[in-house]
Amino acid sequence: MKQHDVQLDNDGKLRHFLTTEGLKKQMLLDILDHAENFSSVSNRQVKKVPLLRGKTIANLFFEASTRTRTTFELAAKRLSADVLNININTSATTKGESLLDMLHNLESMQVDMFVVRHNSSGAAHFIAQHVAPHISVINAGDGSHAHPTQAMLDMFTIRRHKQDFTKLTVAIVGDIMHSRVARSQIHALNTLGVPEIRVIGPQTIIPKEAAHLGVHVHHDMQQGLQNADVVIMLRLQRERMEGALLPSEREYFHMFGLTEEKLKLAKPDAIVMHPGPINRGVEIESSVADGPQSVILEQVTHGISVRMAVMSMALGRSSLAEGQN
Amino acid sequence: MTERPQNQDLDTPALLDILSSELRNLLQSRNIENPVMIGIHTGGLWVAEELHKTLNIHQPLGALNITFYRDDFTRIGMHPQVQPSNLPFSVDDQHIILVDDVLHTGRTIRAALNEIFDYGRPASVMLAVLVERGYRELPISADVAATRIELKQNQHIKLNRNEDLSLSLSIEEEAK
Numbered sequence: 001m002k003q004h005d006v007q008l009d010n011d012g013k014l015r016h017f018l019t020t021e022g023l024k025k026q027m028l029l030d031i032l033d034h035a036e037n038f039s040s041v042s043n044r045q046v047k048k049v050p051l052l053r054g055k056t057i058a059n060l061f062f063e064a065s066t067r068t069r070t071t072f073e074l075a076a077k078r079l080s081a082d083v084l085n086i087n088i089n090t091s092a093t094t095k096g097e098s099l100l101d102m103l104h105n106l107e108s109m110q111v112d113m114f115v116v117r118h119n120s121s122g123a124a125h126f127i128a129q130h131v132a133p134h135i136s137v138i139n140a141g142d143g144s145h146a147h148p149t150q151a152m153l154d155m156f157t158i159r160r161h162k163q164d165f166t167k168l169t170v171a172i173v174g175d176i177m178h179s180r181v182a183r184s185q186i187h188a189l190n191t192l193g194v195p196e197i198r199v200i201g202p203q204t205i206i207p208k209e210a211a212h213l214g215v216h217v218h219h220d221m222q223q224g225l226q227n228a229d230v231v232i233m234l235r236l237q238r239e240r241m242e243g244a245l246l247p248s249e250r251e252y253f254h255m256f257g258l259t260e261e262k263l264k265l266a267k268p269d270a271i272v273m274h275p276g277p278i279n280r281g282v283e284i285e286s287s288v289a290d291g292p293q294s295v296i297l298e299q300v301t302h303g304i305s306v307r308m309a310v311m312s313m314a315l316g317r318s319s320l321a322e323g324q325n
Numbered sequence: 326m327t328e329r330p331q332n333q334d335l336d337t338p339a340l341l342d343i344l345s346s347e348l349r350n351l352l353q354s355r356n357i358e359n360p361v362m363i364g365i366h367t368g369g370l371w372v373a374e375e376l377h378k379t380l381n382i383h384q385p386l387g388a389l390n391i392t393f394y395r396d397d398f399t400r401i402g403m404h405p406q407v408q409p410s411n412l413p414f415s416v417d418d419q420h421i422i423l424v425d426d427v428l429h430t431g432r433t434i435r436a437a438l439n440e441i442f443d444y445g446r447p448a449s450v451m452l453a454v455l456v457e458r459g460y461r462e463l464p465i466s467a468d469v470a471a472t473r474i475e476l477k478q479n480q481h482i483k484l485n486r487n488e489d490l491s492l493s494l495s496i497e498e499e500a501k
Contacts, residue, residue: 013402034403036409037390037392037393037409038393040409040410040411041393044443044444045443045444045445046443046444048443049393049394049443050393050394050439051393051398312403313402313403315399316398316399316401316402316403317402318400318401318402320399
């Protein structure tokens, strides 16, 4: 079965959100529009709407995360759902219970949605194929494969600042090879009609097949940043350094770190984004991360609205009520 | 085929005049001097825009989109969205005039009241509607209604905004 089919129910509505790949433009726009509406909820006295009252959402985090887990939790709570945070390290898997046994146990507790983060690519997809028909799965990051809600909150942030996707040059800088964020962003940017997507980084961490993703590859940052409207910096994972794919942090910063100087090559109104957590002085200079062009903290805020949108779309489908799927 | 009972009652500009004068009287009788007004998307907001002008309300007009408060969300799912709610004032201790085009089952008003109370604690809420139609499913009634009509279950009354921004009500019958 093709992956994008798994994500939709019989009516073509979003059932699971596993990847931005293969989803239609209108679906991505629906997510952004719903998120736009949810964003007003966070500015109220009571930051809560009763939409998912009575629904239970389990956060299954097999890999550590603070920002993603908390924003998923907040999103669920602002929709009035009940949230279970399951810390996998200390739970059953260490006692030898299989993943599927654990899922089936949670299903027996009438959970409606699993939010899954896992260090293996394809984990969320695997879970989605094995859950009971009424359950939705949201991928909160699987290995180096996909992180669709991060990509959509980035699209939301870009649209807030730049409106028209079809006129943009977007530069993504850093470890493209290991980045599920970059992969999901590239699919979403392509679908939304961004004409010029650039990936910038040393040869060792740009996948050879990158060109097939519809992007332009640059190994020279100065060249890659020219006239960009959006500059997305990726987190440099320190373990890549030990794996000998990269030179020292200092050398990396010198070549691919975003400094005020290099940012001047982009358009004067370019925005600077980063999925976090940031390594100050490694991929980004502090004065840029905290500077006027940085929208990094806005991205965090937008993450709540986007996750509210995706959760309510997946759990508010008519086919659920009719018992079909 | 469209049946139009009580067609003479659906002179929409006249109904708007009736609504605004009845509302003025009600405010006077209750000694409310500085009310705020909230219209329910989409038809209620159109009516509210008219009333807001004719009643000379000082505070800006509020708009309510009750999508997130509907009781049929789990049955029909997410709606294609109109504009989000926007209340450009604090509702605390305010006298609120809630405006909708048609009062029917009362469910929309139930949702609207819940949403308003998530913004704060108003001093009072009164309900003004252009048309009160029979058949309530909840214990809700309008404080002011420009007209009251009875329709068959398969008939729908709808407020439209014309190109010149004038409003007109129409009754449509669903084929059985």
